[in-house]
Amino acid sequence: MAKIRCALIGSGNIGTDLIYKLRRSDVLEPVWMVGIDPDSEGLKRAAGMGLKTTAEGVDGLLPHVLADNIQIAFDATSAYVHAENSRKLNALGVMMIDLTPAAIGPLCVPPVNLKQHTAKLEMNVNMISCAGQATIPIVHAVSRIQSVEYAEIVATLASKSVGPGTRANLDEFTYTTSDALVAVGGARRGKALAVINPAEPPMIMRNTVYCLTDDEPDEARIIASVREMIGEVQKYVPGYRLVNGPVFDGKRVAVFLEVAGLGDYLPTYAGNLDIMTAAATRTAEMFAEEILAGSLKLPTPQEA
Amino acid sequence: MSFPNLKGRKVLIHDMCLRDGMHAKREQISLDQMVKLASALDEAGVPMLQVTHGAGLGGNSIQHGFAPHTNEAYISAVAGVVKRATISVLLIPGLGTMRELDSAYNCGARSVHVATHCTEADTAQQHIAHGRKLGMDTSGFLMMSHLNSPEGLVAQGKLMESYGAQTIYVTDSAGYMLPDDVTARVSALRDALKPETEIGFHGHHNLGMGIANSIAAIAAGASRIDASVAGLGAGAGNTPLEVFVAVCERMGLETGCDLFGLMDMAEDIVVPMMDHMVRVTREALTLGFAGVYSTFLLHAKRAETRYGVPARDILVELGRKKMIGGQEDMIEDTALTMAKARGIKVSHAA
Numbered sequence: 001m002a003k004i005r006c007a008l009i010g011s012g013n014i015g016t017d018l019i020y021k022l023r024r025s026d027v028l029e030p031v032w033m034v035g036i037d038p039d040s041e042g043l044k045r046a047a048g049m050g051l052k053t054t055a056e057g058v059d060g061l062l063p064h065v066l067a068d069n070i071q072i073a074f075d076a077t078s079a080y081v082h083a084e085n086s087r088k089l090n091a092l093g094v095m096m097i098d099l100t101p102a103a104i105g106p107l108c109v110p111p112v113n114l115k116q117h118t119a120k121l122e123m124n125v126n127m128i129s130c131a132g133q134a135t136i137p138i139v140h141a142v143s144r145i146q147s148v149e150y151a152e153i154v155a156t157l158a159s160k161s162v163g164p165g166t167r168a169n170l171d172e173f174t175y176t177t178s179d180a181l182v183a184v185g186g187a188r189r190g191k192a193l194a195v196i197n198p199a200e201p202p203m204i205m206r207n208t209v210y211c212l213t214d215d216e217p218d219e220a221r222i223i224a225s226v227r228e229m230i231g232e233v234q235k236y237v238p239g240y241r242l243v244n245g246p247v248f249d250g251k252r253v254a255v256f257l258e259v260a261g262l263g264d265y266l267p268t269y270a271g272n273l274d275i276m277t278a279a280a281t282r283t284a285e286m287f288a289e290e291i292l293a294g295s296l297k298l299p300t301p302q303e304a
Numbered sequence: 305m306s307f308p309n310l311k312g313r314k315v316l317i318h319d320m321c322l323r324d325g326m327h328a329k330r331e332q333i334s335l336d337q338m339v340k341l342a343s344a345l346d347e348a349g350v351p352m353l354q355v356t357h358g359a360g361l362g363g364n365s366i367q368h369g370f371a372p373h374t375n376e377a378y379i380s381a382v383a384g385v386v387k388r389a390t391i392s393v394l395l396i397p398g399l400g401t402m403r404e405l406d407s408a409y410n411c412g413a414r415s416v417h418v419a420t421h422c423t424e425a426d427t428a429q430q431h432i433a434h435g436r437k438l439g440m441d442t443s444g445f446l447m448m449s450h451l452n453s454p455e456g457l458v459a460q461g462k463l464m465e466s467y468g469a470q471t472i473y474v475t476d477s478a479g480y481m482l483p484d485d486v487t488a489r490v491s492a493l494r495d496a497l498k499p500e501t502e503i504g505f506h507g508h509h510n511l512g513m514g515i516a517n518s519i520a521a522i523a524a525g526a527s528r529i530d531a532s533v534a535g536l537g538a539g540a541g542n543t544p545l546e547v548f549v550a551v552c553e554r555m556g557l558e559t560g561c562d563l564f565g566l567m568d569m570a571e572d573i574v575v576p577m578m579d580h581m582v583r584v585t586r587e588a589l590t591l592g593f594a595g596v597y598s599t600f601l602l603h604a605k606r607a608e609t610r611y612g613v614p615a616r617d618i619l620v621e622l623g624r625k626k627m628i629g630g631q632e633d634m635i636e637d638t639a640l641t642m643a644k645a646r647g648i649k650v651s652h653a654a
Binding site for chain 2: 150152154156159164167168169170171174175191193194195196197198199200203206208210212243244245247249252254256
């Protein structure tokens with residue numbers, strides 16, 4: 001079966017893990033890895049896995065986009081350079097999956113709103129953050145039952161799984177995730193908290209979701225909705241698991257989750273890495289299926 | 305221990321009543337109480353006082369509890385009454401943000417503790433730089449310092465110094481350290497940091513070592529000490545400020561504070577506002593003994609009430625699982641898991 005050819009921009013933890021995820025896909029093929037440091041581990045590993053590589057940033061990729069028929073790119077660089085990367089690649093007809101906190105395109109959480117984005121032929125969709133991918137489905141699972149006045153999430157990540165980009169830009173992570181609890185989760189207000197824990201052996205990613213409902217929570221319906229949603233996420237992140245809850249305290253609903261990864265690039269504790277790359281892959285696959293079926297045509301490239 | 309050469313050394317005292325003390329009051333200090341405490345501290349010559357939610361900027365949350373007022377309201381109210389003291393705030397990246405620091409500055413805060421776990425200094429780069437850009441007195445605050453070696457702490461302190469921090473704090477969040485632990489860490493930092501970079505120590509009194517540890521820190525080269533009148537703070541409280549000032553006077557250390565004024569404040573204002581006596585209770589001692597974050601204390605007691613698992617058992621388990629500051633959600637989660645394992649029926653649980 002034909003596959004849609006993809007470029008990965010950013011050779012850090014996320015970009016490298018994406019190689020493994022894409023190689024497992026029936027409809028996606030990783031072709032290019034773009035970095036900025038010729039000596040980086042990520043570029044060497046990508047080359048070793050058979051990808052074409054450039055250390056000259058996105059500009060090193062642009063001359064090859066048409067010849068190599070690149071149709072989807074994943075950007076795992078930083079919020080600061082994403083807009084420029086996206087503009088250059090969109091101009092060549094390449095659809096962009098944004099894994100930075102830039103969020104210039106619509107926010108995407110696959111089990112909540114992916115279908116809307118494919119229907120609209122969005123050329124840039126944003127994957128929010130690992131914490132957003134892990135918690136927004138649950139906020140949505142509550143808000144689709146009854147209105148949520150406030151949603152708050154706490155994501156705890158193993159220190160070894162958090163790369164330098166996230167560390168240097170924690171505020172962007174906080175803002176993007178908080179906004180998405182509202183925009184995608186359906187709460188009226190949202191707040192995201194992140195904790196980085198250095199324990200050895202590293203702890204598996206944990207997420208706690210709190211929702212304050214406007215009226216007394218309908219416990220039975222919320223429990224059923226949350227369980228159904230967990231099943232949806234497990235379709236692309238098998239290690240997504242309910243540890244405790246939902247527990248109810250007045251109008252507060254609390255759900256305690258754990259996310260184990262597949263152990264592709266980083267060990268299984270780095271569920272934060274997996275839920276981001278798996279969600280991005282799931283998103284790209286949905287677009288790819290539409291492209292392959294002919295129901296979605298990417299715009300004709302303009303010369304950059 | 306012998307400290308022969310401390311006479312005449314200056315110590316900058318930083319009060320924690322109005323920030324760490326919020327933890328001991330379940331974040332329920334009124335604006336009137338804040339103003340009264342701040343005025344008394346200012347009058348007694350305490351040069352710096354910290355004002356925010358117990359968890360700092362951005363602290364108002366389900367995770368950390370809601371105070372009756374915003375941080376901005378507290379800071380503005382205190383700024384309106386203090387004449388000499390500098391107002392500081394706490395900012396923990398991942399919880400508080402630079403937008404909130406801007407807002408605190410606009411309300412009158414001029415100093416900030418930018419706090420990270422003792423191994424994660426590189427999450428504070430943008431916040432420390434921002435504090436400096438605002439012209440604030442900016443400290444890097446290495447929480448749970450007992451969980452890093454002196455060499456490891458030096459590496460983290462140097463990172464914070466490179467981002468612009470003017471003071472690096474050894475922070476004994478669990479009240480676990482003994483004077484030798486403090487000496488080792490402060491001396492290592494003193495040797496490695498620039499001479500103009502100050503060193504601070506923030507103690508908790510869970511093993512009754514607040515004063516002794518603070519003196520050890522000064523002897524090893526620290527010049528700033530966090531303390532709290534009547535110890536009002538998380539766990540068994542912070543280093544009791546008035547006791548520390550008395551010890552400094554006896555040793556010839558200069559604090560510039562009025563001892564009798566502080567004694568009166570402790571007895572007449574702070575102790576009467578306590579919801580529980582801040583002292584080394586069974587659970588607070590467990591924190592110090594097991595090396596657990598002091599703020600977990602009241603959360604664990606609430607979980608005990610709700611789920612029937614003793615607070616001490618929960619705290620020991622949190623220590624075993626190496627939970628750190630900010631993971632208050634894991635207290636309820638751990639209590640739920642322990643209740644299940646013990647066959648305790650939890651109402652409302654799915």
